[in-house]
Amino acid sequence: MLNGLQFGVMLFLMSAGLTLVFGVMGLINLAHGSLYMIGAFAAAAVAAATGSFVLALMASLAAAALAGALIELTIIRRLYDRDHLDQVLATFALILIFSEGTRWMFGSFPLFLDVPPMLAGPVTLPGGIEYPAYRLSIIVIGLLVAVGMFALINRTRVGIRIRAGEADREMIAALGVDIAKLYTFVFALGAALAGFAGALVGAIQSVQVGMGEPVLILAFVVIVIGGIGSIKGAFVGALLVGITDTMGRFLLPQIFALFLEPSAAVSVGSALASMLIYILMAGVLVFRPRGLYGVA
C-alpha cells in the first residue's frame, strides 16, 4: 500500500508537468520522459562527483529546467500552433536525439545513485510496520510538492496568469502579460518536476537510457484518468494508478491462487496485473470520456 502511494506520488510529479504543459499550451510532449532521464543522469553525475545527495537533487532540478527552457525556446515554441501530429512527431524526434545523445555521453551501462546514508535504514511506523526511510521521504516530498503546486496555481500571481492562459491566451496577451515568457516558465517548471522525479527514482532503480518512456506512458494514463489540464485530476489519477498497480501485482496472483494451481495462478495473475491500470483507464473512459476532473 505504501509502495503504491510512493509510486503514485512519483507519477504525480511526472504528470503534473505534463498536464500543465498540455492545459496551458495545448501541447502534447512526448519528450517529457527524456527530461525525467536528464534529471536522473544529472543527479547521478553530480552525486558521483561531489558525493552529496542534496547537491545531486538540485542539479537534477537545474539540469531538467535548463533543458526544458532550451527546447522550449528553440523547438517547442514553433509547435504551439501546429496540429497534434506535428507535436507528437517533433517531440518523438527529441526523444531520439536525447536518448542517443545521453547514450553517447554516458554509455549504455546503467549508473547507480546511492540513497543518502541518513535515509538508508528502515523506520518503524505507528502500528509496528517497518518501511524504508527513503521511500517514506519520497512520499513526504511528493506531497509537499503537490501542496506547493496547489498553492502556486491557486494562490499566486503566476498561478493566476497560468490559469488565465489556460482559459484564453489571446486575452491575457492583450492584457499585457508576456505570454512567451510565461510559456517558457511553465515548460521549465514541468521539466524541473520531471527531472526531480527522475533523480528521486534514480536512487531506487538504476539510471539508464530509456528509463523515461515507461514512466511517460504511465503519466499519460494518469492524465487520461484525471482529465487533461487538471492538477487535481493528475494527483487523484496518479495515486489511483500507483495503488492499483502495486496492489494488483501483489494481490491478483494470490486471488487466482485460490482456484488455480500455483504456477498458473502466478502467470495469469501477473499478466493480468500488468494490464490492470489500462483496464482501469478503459473503465474510466467508458463513463467519463474526459477524465475524472476534465472539462466537458
Add this chain to the structure above:
Amino acid sequence: MTRETWINVAALAVLLGVPLWALMADEPFIITLATRAAIFALAGVGLNLALGTGGLVSLGHAAFFGIGGYAMGILASHAQSYAPIMEAPFLIEGTKSMPVIWLVAMVTSALAALAIGALSLRTSGVYFIMITLAFGQMIYYFAISWPAYGGEDGLSIYVRNEFPGLNTLVPMQFFGLCFAILCLALLLMNAIHKSAFGLALSAARQNETRVLSVGLKPYHLRLVAFVISGAVTGLAGALFADLNRFVSPTMLSWQMSGEIIIFIIIGGVGRLFGPVIGAMIFILLEHTLGGLSEFWHVYLGALLLGIVLFAKGGVIGALAGREKAHD
C-alpha cells in the same frame, strides 16, 4: 499523369529494381533489406488510412503489427511441435501455410482494432493519441508477462512458412510475395480513397459537423477505417515475423508505433505512396547511417525534426508540390 503519379511509379520501380539488381549481383542481404522496406511500407499503408485519410493519430499501431506477428509465431510454433493450440471444444491445430496465417493475423488484429478503436474513438485529439498509446503498452506488457509464448525472449520459428507453389526460403521469392501484397494493399487503398466511404471518412476529418449534418456518423466511419487499418498493419506484422523467423515483444513496443508513423511522415501524410517512399528512405538511412555511426538515431531525430518544422508534406510534398494537398 500528374507529377505525383510519376513519383509513385518511380518509387515502385526502385523498390522492385533494387532487389532485381541485387539478384544479378548476388547480394542476398540487399534483397532482405528491400523485403523489409516492402513490409514496413505495408504497415505504413495500413496506418495511413487511419492517420492520413481519417486524421486519427494512432500511437498504438505496433499493437496490430505485433498481434499479426504473434499470430504467425503461435500458429507456426504449434505446427512445429505438432501440439494442437486447443483440443476442447474443438480441435485447432497450428499451421505453416502462409495464406491461413495471413487470414488469422488479419482477423485477430482487426478484432483487436475493433475493441481498441471502439473505446478510443469515444475521445478525440490528444486523448486519442494517449489512449491508443496506452492500449498499445497494455498489449506489450501482456506479451512480456505471458510466459506461454516466450514472454520477454520472444518466439523463434526454425523454417519460414510455406506458400503454395513458391520456395519462400529463397530471398527473391519471398520478396516477390511481399511486393505483390504491398501492391494489392495499395490498390485496395486507392479504391477506398475513391469510394463513397473514403470520401466520407476524409470529410469527417475536415469538418465533422458537416458530416454529421448530412446524416453520416463519423464514429462509425472512423471505427471501420481503424479496423481496416489495423488488419493491414497486422498482415504486415505476420510478414515481418516470417521474414525474421522470430517474433518478440519489441514488435509491440511503442517505438515501433513511432517508426510506422515516421515512414508516413518522411514520405508524406495522406499520400497513397507516402509510406512506400518513407519506408524505403528509412531503410536506406538505417543501413547507411547505421554503418557510419552507432548513434544514428540522433540523425534520424534531427531529420524528422527538420521535416516536421520545415517540410510538412514530406518527400512527396516537396517533389510534387501541393497540387493534391492533404488538407
